[in-house]
Amino acid sequence: MAKQKKETKEKPIEVTLWEAANKLRGSVEPAEYKHVVLGLIFLKFASDKFEEQRAKLIAEGKEKYIEKPEFYNMNNVFFLEEASRWSFLIKRAKQSDIALLIDTALHTIEKNNKSLKGALPDNYFSRLGLDVTKLASLLDTINDIDTTRDPKQDVVGKVYEYFLSKFALAEGKGKGEFYTPKSIVNLIAEMIEPYKGIIYDPACGSGGMFVQSIKFIEAHHGNKKEISIYGQEYTNTTYKLAKMNLAIRGISGNLGDKAADTFLDDQHKDLKADFIMANPPFNQKDWRAENELTDDPRWRGYDIPPKSNANYGWILNMVAKLSENGIAGFILANGALSGGGEEYKIRRKLIENNLVEAILVLPSSMFYTTDISVSLWIINKNKKEQVRAVGSEKRHFRNRVKEILFFDLRKSGIPFEKKFVQFSDETIQHIAGTFHKWQQTEIENVPEFCYSAKIDEIEKKDFSLVPSKYIAFVNRDENIDFDKKMKTLQSDFANLLKAETQSKNDLLTVFKELGYEIKL
Template identity: 75%
Template sequence: MAKTIKKQKSMEETLWDSANKLRGTVESSEYKHVVLGLIFLKFASDKFEERRKELIAEKKEQYLEMKEFYNMKNIFFLPEESRWSHIIKNAKQDDIALIIDTALHTTEKNNPSLKGALPDNYFSRLNMDVSKLAALLDTINNIDTLKDKQQDIVGRVYEYFLSKFALAEGKGKGEFYTPKSIVNLIAEMIEPYKGIIYDPACGSGGMFVQSMKFIENHHGDKKEVSIYGQEYTATTYKLAKMNLAIRGIAANLGAVPADTFGKDQHKDLKADYIMANPPFNQKDWRADNELVDDPRWKGYDVPSSSNANYGWILNMVAKLSENGIAGFVLSNGALSGGSTDYKIRRKLIENGLVEAIVILPGSMFYTTDISVSIWIINKNKSERTLKLNDIEKNYRERKDEVLFMDLRQIGIPFEKKFIQFSEENIDEISLTYHNWQLKDSDYKDVPEFCYSANLEEIAAKDYSLVPSKYIEFINRDENIDFGDKMTALQNEFAELLKAEEASKADLLNVFKELGYEIEL
């Protein structure tokens, strides 16, 4: 008898299964904060204990309880009641929720950089089943967060959980997470090597994380990047702060969670790179008499109060430096139509700011099935030479051109019913875009994939940015003889009808033999 080989579960899967046991006692939208808060505490404690051993080895026992000797190594200082060993020792106690809340509170209190990042009295309020919480603590206790010195272990777990929670929360929720392959594509297209990176709707910080991974993958220097962002939802704001903290990424996400339109916390910011996935088709984002004189709309019409899409676009345009470039996701409704949108879109095109429009496949987002596109806005499309990470690039003049790309036939299956881009897909797409930008490249328009349109062509299409209006599509039936095709279909249909008559006759005979005549 053949033996069945059981696939070994990954650390992430094991942890996810354990976390799922909280269902029933905690809402799915809540338990991500439970799990990710505990993972953060485990990681912070492992780093603290490692540094503590270093101090002992260096014969510096007198400094073991001094914050400065931890902070100097970018490690959070943890008082006794914040340490993972203390939590595990009391994991089976009835007051374990209070013990965890105390650990989170004292961790934040002793580390100013974590201000506003950790849940406050969160576990006590949830009234969780103690045995299920203890089981989750045991599972997290088995994670060796220091196994990979690049902090990829805990980062990987965190990223896995954010994506799984986004999947689990379903349509209309989960706005805290943008699928990783989309973020990777944006990073590869705008190439955020150094300078200021900004995200006006930063969610859990995924754009920033992938920006840093882009820099690492291309052997850049993370110290040459500054990060600014803003997030409206308080719980998601905390997720972002934790997500960045476990990776040692310093960021200014504003003093508090706040609406980017109503309370812009980075008014004077000029960013070199913007990466964003703002809420799609946000309605009633301002009252009709609000923000009408906002400086972010200067030189353009005031965006419609019924849909925030162009509010987000103009916010990002206003925040770009003179050579800045932005890559962001919007619903396809922004590509055409709308009286106010039309005026703003036309001016953006005429001002030479729209560089590329990339339509994405369906089923890429976990929380919506509407069709979406990536916009690339570039403040400087002029001929120039740039040195990016020791690679010299000679850009051509593109002020009156827009690259349209259609990726609807590209991608690989993911989680059964979703689509994502493979690394090869991302390489092909970004290479096509960069070749289009450069002098003396081998860029060519490709049917059903890409087309470079000039301003005259776009004006002739009434300033629509819908890619299918420009990209050539091949009629796959053009080489088929219509008469031959119809004859073949006719013969096939005749055979089907004959088979149906034979089946009917056989059935009538069966009933007749049984003594039952059927009159038709």
């Protein structure tokens, strides 16, 4: 009988590429290496798109136009000079000057395409002094990505997103802030439904919120042209990651003219957004000087956020940027739910102004960069009755002005990458579905999951937004026979003491037999 072949499941291309690329890292830190790898992935993508458009021009009998940038730009394709093309670089992969050639290629692409201004790694390859053999092997590895093979599959987008998550994991605590775990971004998108209008992220990292917004629109058969994207990022290298991430997916976005501090150099001062999705830095200290930003218009009507912690600075920045019917979903450390001083005054006013719609405490170990407890806030500028279209569905919202929906999701995560947790797609749909149902009709409060609190209840609890103050918890011990349990423990403890006494006596006997007597 012929021996049956063992079937092996083929790994996804992004996993295979990551394993190969990571082996070539050598002594280069993940924080640096990500710009090398992601820069090359972008270069491969841009070249594939360029070659595809070039072949199309030739097939249409327009060969005389194949070196004219406008015949590429009109189809949202970046024009590449010969020295910037992947084919040019791959032929020279084993040359000693390959690092310089890559840097030159990236610089030239950015110079020739205005939309890429400030987007690409600047002089990374030459500066890092990468081993030529390993760099050549990395080029060969990335050469395996065929970005045009299946137009229906966003191959390069999947690879880019996967690599971002893996680099965030590799960098670990205190770093990797450029990436928000995918399942959290998905949950925010499903709750606020960024379907049509202006989307803003004041701390956009590598642009994950924008990518998921586009996916949400596609899933609901919407039109990507009906949204506009605005963002801001403080760290220059992360600003580049975001611009590349958007460019790879063909997403137009305004991330400001440069990387800049959202508080001190607001790149979108007059913006009014229909949707805000954000994961700003947690508990950011000394974000402003003592007398700085004291009369900033973003705090108008509220107390000035304390300089010791930026949490409420971020909240008020987002409230100020929301349009008349705007809705925001953002992540903050749990301390913001119950802080005192100026934070208390601002939180109280936000509640009294009917802006807080929902608070969700998330499981621990969801973030790769920190293990502190965090929560998702939903702020809605218009909680009154309204009708809103989401895809082909029309939502009729009832008056929720005097209620806030609380969720406790601490037990809702599933294991991920050994020491982390994430939400399953089913869990995300259940949470978002509960929220949307609550917006439209009455729902039952569910112990250990959700509770709709009226404003007078919240006032009685001194305007605390800690979900556990409202959500009922089941007493899991109510059916235990305590008398029986205590008798069992009493017996176990007696046996332990007896064993300890016997061990002590045996030890004393041994010493006595050796001629040494121990007096206690």
